Amino acid sequence: MNKTDYLAQVKDLHASQQLRERIAALPATRRRSRRFKPWMGVCAGLAVVVLGGFWLLPRMGGSSGGGGGGHDEASTFMSYAGPIFPLTTLEDADLTARRHITLDFAPWQDGNSTDIQVKDSYVLTNPTDTDQIVTLAYPFAGSFYELYPVTLTADGTELETTIYPGVGGSQSIGSWEEYAAIVEDGDLMAAHQEAPTLDTPVTVYSFTDFVLPESDAVAPTLAVTYPWSEDTPAVMTYGFNGGAIDREAGWAQRSFFLPQPDSPQAEDPCLLIVVGDPLEEYTLQGYRDGGCDPGEELAGVTATVTQYQSTLGEVLDALCQAPDTLAQKYGEEIDLMSLPRETFFDALCKSLGTSIPSNMTRLEDVFSWCNVQERIFYAEATLTIPAGESVTVEAAFTKEGSYDFTCAHTENRGIYGYDLLTQLGSNLSCTQQTATLEDRGFIQIVRQNFGFDLEAGVNTVTLDPASEHYYLEVKRIAE
Numbered sequence: 366m367n368k369t370d371y372l373a374q375v376k377d378l379h380a381s382q383q384l385r386e387r388i389a390a391l392p393a394t395r396r397r398s399r400r401f402k403p404w405m406g407v408c409a410g411l412a413v414v415v416l417g418g419f420w421l422l423p424r425m426g427g428s429s430g431g432g433g434g435g436h437d438e439a440s441t442f443m444s445y446a447g448p449i450f451p452l453t454t455l456e457d458a459d460l461t462a463r464r465h466i467t468l469d470f471a472p473w474q475d476g477n478s479t480d481i482q483v484k485d486s487y488v489l490t491n492p493t494d495t496d497q498i499v500t501l502a503y504p505f506a507g508s509f510y511e512l513y514p515v516t517l518t519a520d521g522t523e524l525e526t527t528i529y530p531g532v533g534g535s536q537s538i539g540s541w542e543e544y545a546a547i548v549e550d551g552d553l554m555a556a557h558q559e560a561p562t563l564d565t566p567v568t569v570y571s572f573t574d575f576v577l578p579e580s581d582a583v584a585p586t587l588a589v590t591y592p593w594s595e596d597t598p599a600v601m602t603y604g605f606n607g608g609a610i611d612r613e614a615g616w617a618q619r620s621f622f623l624p625q626p627d628s629p630q631a632e633d634p635c636l637l638i639v640v641g642d643p644l645e646e647y648t649l650q651g652y653r654d655g656g657c658d659p660g661e662e663l664a665g666v667t668a669t670v671t672q673y674q675s676t677l678g679e680v681l682d683a684l685c686q687a688p689d690t691l692a693q694k695y696g697e698e699i700d701l702m703s704l705p706r707e708t709f710f711d712a713l714c715k716s717l718g719t720s721i722p723s724n725m726t727r728l729e730d731v732f733s734w735c736n737v738q739e740r741i742f743y744a745e746a747t748l749t750i751p752a753g754e755s756v757t758v759e760a761a762f763t764k765e766g767s768y769d770f771t772c773a774h775t776e777n778r779g780i781y782g783y784d785l786l787t788q789l790g791s792n793l794s795c796t797q798q799t800a801t802l803e804d805r806g807f808i809q810i811v812r813q814n815f816g817f818d819l820e821a822g823v824n825t826v827t828l829d830p831a832s833e834h835y836y837l838e839v840k841r842i843a844e
Contacts, residue, residue, distance in 0.1 A: 447506025
């Protein structure tokens with residue numbers, strides 16, 4: 366998304382004039398920061414869109430990440446953790462609100478953590494003579510791969526909360542203005558829409574019952590080779606490791622390492638999925654390794670091939686696992702929030718209705734891409750506010766800090782940033798907003814616009830709702 370896109374999306378944004386001016390000042394080419402994930406190497410290139418049963422190729426966009434420079438005196442960090450958003454309601458409720466947020470650095474006590482504990486509290490008052498039932502929606506930034514839970518309480522009692530993933534976002538969102546554009550683009554409404562069925566017809570080739578002759582081959586491989594031209598249908602795989610295309614000779618190849626019969630991988634599906642009609646022809650050939658080079662053929666390698674018709678949605682549904690299962694597959698220890706497989710699958714289908722990088726012909730990469738895609742999640746709960754009364758609603762959660770990578774040697778080495786938004790996307794009109802900093806003696810403030818003064822004992826300040834963005838950048842006090 367470039368500056369023109371932002372200006373078009375922010376036209377009717379419920380935000381301050383400051384936000385409009387900030388977006389107008391964005392560079393024409395969008396800066397993209399990156400947070401390194403286990404699967405980041407698979408996510409470069411063009412975008413593929415599933416639309417009306419066809420695979421389309423839109424134009425390229427985006428740019429590479431930069432250093433720790435900033436704008437509006439705040440830094441633009443290489444790894445941006447996203448802002449703290451304000452509470453909103455799905456209904457246009459007749460409520461008044463007062464907001465108080467606490468940024469607590471207690472987790473820094475262990476000497477390693479750079480997370481903070483956030484308590485975002487609202488006194489919601491119903492000035493009418495009728496009870497009001499509202500659906501609270503608290504936005505928070507994250508990904509399926511890395512998601513800290515949000516707890517919502519009302520007068521100290523925990524509310525039953527449902528999490529809805531937004532569909533806007535990219536592999537790595539690099540600024541609060543990008544989140545602003547996502548919010549204005551109707552992300553909350555899209556989070557409640559039904560996922561598309563993805564009924565694009567596909568022909569599936571399933572490979573089973575492998576025969577692997579005894580040999581000294583270090584990595585026996587089975588390759589599927591078929592004629593290729595610019596008009597050849599898109600081909601995706603699951604369980605395959607390699608592939609190649611010879612445009613001049615007019616052939617394409619997909620290949621996978623043959624598992625040992627007693628290995629866990631022997632039960633994993635090996636599928637070749639052709640969008641639309643079947644391949645006109647194909648050949649199977651064994652090789653001594655994944656290079657599949659001429660002269661390295663391995664005789665006696667065979668497999669049973671079962672061909673059947675399906676849809677893209679049915680294939681994805683059969684293969685899709687819960688996001689924590691995907692993370693564990695890549696050796697991750699999961700102690701964060703894990704959403705249900707059905708929630709992840711719905712988000713995947715919605716993402717495929719927008720765009721994914723075109724080099725993701727391996728469905729494993731599609732799943733991984735959706736897993737690490739940064740987006741806004743919405744914690745929602747129903748609340749009744751009696752006529753003429755007030756209820757205190759609090760959102761409590763762990764918040765990561767934004768940072769520059771240590772190897773980058775920028776001026777922000779050892780500095781961590783935390784920021785919040787005062788009213789973006791919220792239909793609550795807060796009569797007062799205040800913030801408290803619980804520094805716990807662990808931090809030194811490097812840059813801020815809150816107005817905290819730790820030396821003078823000023824750790825509670827009043828926020829100006831006309832200032833959309835507040836930021837705090839700190840470093841650890843050396844012991």
